[in-house]
Amino acid sequence: MSEAVIELHEVTRQYDEGPPALRKLTLTVNRGDSVAILGPSGSGKSTLLNLIAGLDRPTSGTVTVAGAEVHTLGEAAAARYRRSHIGMVFQFFNLLDDLTVLDNVLLPAQLAGVRGGEARSRAARLLTTLGIDRHSGAYPGRLSGGERQRVAVARALINQPALLLADEPTGALDTASGIEVQNLLKELHAGGQTILMVTHDMALAEACATRTIHLVDGQVSADTLTDSRS
Structure with a gap:
């Protein structure tokens, strides 16, 4: 039986007086899934990602990720939850330009209290696996877009998260760099990483x-199993 990593039940997120961003959304994502969330602007994609990441709280309903009841967490507990369970990759990388590639990757581990030797060992393995170890002493501004996104992925994986969240991971990249990141995400999923991407x-x-979910007006309009092995 598959183990659920994400479980949302009857989740609604209401902002002000307008229509809800999400309305009674129920969704399960299992360990090892690679899920793409699709939909037009205003469909609730970013709200969904923020709720799963613990950056926002539902108006009603429950959000459980890797056993953590995210909807109950206060700000400090939510930060600890993200460090322990979530890796996040953003459209515009969000790297710190005054830190080297290695120090950018190490930062989440340091914040999580991982011992220095273990953190550096993890970082070295990730940089080698992702093909950017030669850039460990460089600053992000010297790298291509595809290389910077690889650094961002390494940073997201340093704490060995149960879930990798990717918010438009190819949105700021040229075609060649986008294909590079696309191949990287395929490799990560093949290695067993659970991925949820908004794109x-x-x-x-x-x-x-392996699954695409279409959102329209805060509700699932289609949920389709796919074959991404080709």
């Missing part, structure tokens, strides 16, 4: 996702 990039979804 407008149909090529990325078709190449990387």
Whole structure:
């Protein structure tokens, strides 16, 4: 029986007086899934990602990720939850330009209290696996977009998260760099990483996702199993 990593039950998120961003959304993602969330602007994709990451709380309903009841967490507990369970990759990398590649990757481990030797060993393995070990002493501004996104992925994986969240991971990249990141996400999923990505990039979804979920007006309009092995 598959183990659920993400469980949302009857989740609604209401902002002000307008229509809800999400309305009574129920969703389960199992360990080892690679899921693409698709939908037009305003469909609730970013809200969904923020709720799963513990950056926002539902108006009603429950959000459970890797056994953590995320909807109950205060700010400090939510930060600890993200360090322990979640890796996040953003459209614009969010790297610190005044830190080297290695120090960017090490930062989440240091914040989580991982011992220095273990953190550096993990970072070295990740940088080698992702093909950017030669850039460990460089600063992000010297790297291509694809290389910077690889650094961001290494940073997201340093604490060995149960779940990798990716918010438009190819959105700021040229075609060649986008394909590079697409292949990287495929490799990570093949290695067993659970991935949830929000994207407008149909090529990325078709190449990387084993399941695509379409949101419209805060509700699931389609939930389709796919084959991303080709």
